Amino acid sequence: MKRRDFLITTCAAALAPRIALASAPFDLVAQPVIGQILPEGDPVTEMLGFNGSTPGPVLRARQGDTFDIRFLNQIDEGSAVHWHGLRIDNAMDGVPGMTQDVIETGAEFTYSFRAPDAGTFWYHSHNRSWEQVAKGLYGPLIVEEPTPPDVDHDLIVMIDDWRITEAGALVDGFENRHDQAHQGRLGNFARALVEPNTPVRRGDRVRLRLINVATDRIFPIELEGIDGKIVAFDGMPLPNPQEVSNLLFAPAQRADIIADVTSADQIAFVFPTRDDPYLLGKIPVEGANTTRQPSGIPALPPNEQKQPDLDNAVALTLTMQGGAMSRPASTQTDIWALNGQSGLTDTPLHRFERGQAARIRLVNDTRFPHGIHLHGHHFFEVGTDGSLGAFRDTSLVNAGGTRDIVCVFDNPGNWLLHCHMLGHQAAGMKTWVEVS
Template sequence: SAPVELVAQPVNAQILPEGEPATPMLGFNGGTPGPVLRARQGEVFDIRFQNQIGEGSAVHWHGLRIDNAMDGVPGMTQDVVEAGGEFEYSFRAPDAGTFWYHSHNRSWEQVAKGLYGPLIVEEPTPPDVDHDLIIMIDDWRITENGVLADGFENMRDQAHQGRLGNFARALVEPVTPVRRGDRVRLRLINVATDRIFPVELEGVEGKVVALDGMPIVDPQEFSGLILAPAQRADIIADVITDAPIGFVFPTRDGPYLLGEIPVKGANTTRQPSEIPALPPNEVTSPDMGSAVSLTLTMEGGAMSRRMMQGMMGGDIWAFNGQSGLTDTPLHSFERGQTARIRLVNDTRFPHGIHLHGHHFFEVGADGNLGALRDTTLVDAGETRDIVCVFDNPGNWLLHCHMLGHQAAGMKTWVEVALEHHHHHH
């Protein structure tokens, strides 16, 4: 079949409420967010990316454990796609779940301008729901006349929390009304460049069934849900009111309504039932007995020794004293090797650490392996261990997904060997 055309181009988007000016942005296929890309688990995505934004770009398929050559990282997995150029992406979707795609070239600016969209991989047998809805949460820094504010590389922003917007919204696709009594699947994606969103849901009762596209063994309550940039949560829930379903951002100034889904009529046929767990994706069990131990210490930012001593060439942030990408990886893994990585946040700000090409287990306070994630939020001063089986060969980025922090040096990479590890006796 012919590849899907994914054309990056300038667009106008109604970010502010109707009646306010539209905002000149970047998008895919005429809009931002870009189109929903969908396939069944195990199927192949064939996508012809065409770059019509007037500068270099590339597309990263966030959270998908795919071939390294298709990961969309200029300078590491492919050449940048120059203005007017194109690139054919083709990759198998190994995991069912909620993913997304976004520019990975000058991402702190191109993602802020709207170059992103949702990517959904359906289970072979999807759960029984009446509606499957994608909710993308973003914020924008917008001027009174509806234009995105400049200063995408503002150093003060980068040294603090990144580029925080002054207007936030939850974009719901498709915006069909649901009925009281319906069971809905809500796929929440934080597509903001830098803002962490705590999210409260109104008008539904249910459970979080997946995080970052990976099913949770025991679905959990969604109170206290926090989404760092790039994190996702799938919720299966029942509509319990006639009032709209609300997505609320709790702030110091009180609750801020990000968006809502209208409720009309009632579903009288659905019988009450437990929220089911999703079928697990296939992951290799970690070999804790022979795990490599590594430490990744986050340093820098405002009020840090690094800043006081004067930064070298705008390198505000560092991992293990090193800012930006070096010629040598953080570590070279044998294929299939398990690592336990201690993430130490020695800064005054939270960081959402994203590993390309793999998912990893968050290690709980009790020492047990928790959720499988591709992005983990580590609060200021906090230390968290993650456990990862490095079984996908290639060169993979490991970076802060606060894209302003990534721009200012908080990134490194790992290498996974092509050959499987064989013990020599």
């Protein structure tokens, strides 16, 4: 990426207006759109989006409310919508070939599901997702706590990259095999999109909801101009808020940060590199809040976390294989494989009885990192001391690394388990589990 590609301001970073869905059905329309991805004054880009924009509208409800969404497909190929991170009924998960049929051009499908957890989630296409998400079929989904935390601003920050020409055209080659065998489709232009696009004041307390919506890029992020704590990962509150440092987001991962504005100029979202740091986006700071008094940052109210029976947990291993510069498994049939198998097979990785716990060792036997995402559930990442750590739906496993996760499989259905580097998923890195 060139330096100018990062030097953008929030004047060019606008999302669609907020929309509350709890009270009435809502139409979500996938359609071609024109996006201002490059800075204002540069050429626009032909993309895909929802309801006339990319990212799509902010879908909001309160915890326990029901989303009632009629999806209409007005693009020239089949699609479907996955509600990433929500622990909902299997039939509403939005995975063609597993939970529903693909929704063809001109057709529609009604998604109706209760929002059991408060937190930061998102929605995106799950048909040809490596292309449709790259073209803009995604948006934020926010489930508010019954009593939200005391903040002056609740801001969504969606981080993305695009492979784009100076004329504003998205570069073709979404199924480039070289990309898929390496890190995936990495863009040459990146931005942090902030919604709502309004200034804050020095002394304000803000909630930042960071979401990595890129198809393949892992984003390290440094925040400037605030002092606060990380209060949630992947929508799930942390029992003890953590310091804001060493933020690293695999595709699909999220973090909620509650912080006080300390700068008189701006809150900056910075991409650190070996050379100069690059500004992905900023929130302008204007004026000062002289009424808010300093106070500690408490933990968010917890969502339900069923404690696993570790003594009787099923022990499984999921080994990532293939890719460039690695010896393929003898049984794999595509670029990537999990336990020697590429793509979905007739037999699941494991069949669980409802409520059964599993400790799964994620082994990355490749030269590239992978973000492993489980549908319909969250899981505990196991610390180096054996303790149960953050409760997540996507776990980043470095090249050559190993990570244990522990999950209580309590949501019935057939659930996808895959790398959320979507180019890797497209080239074989996916499997599934069955919960009866």
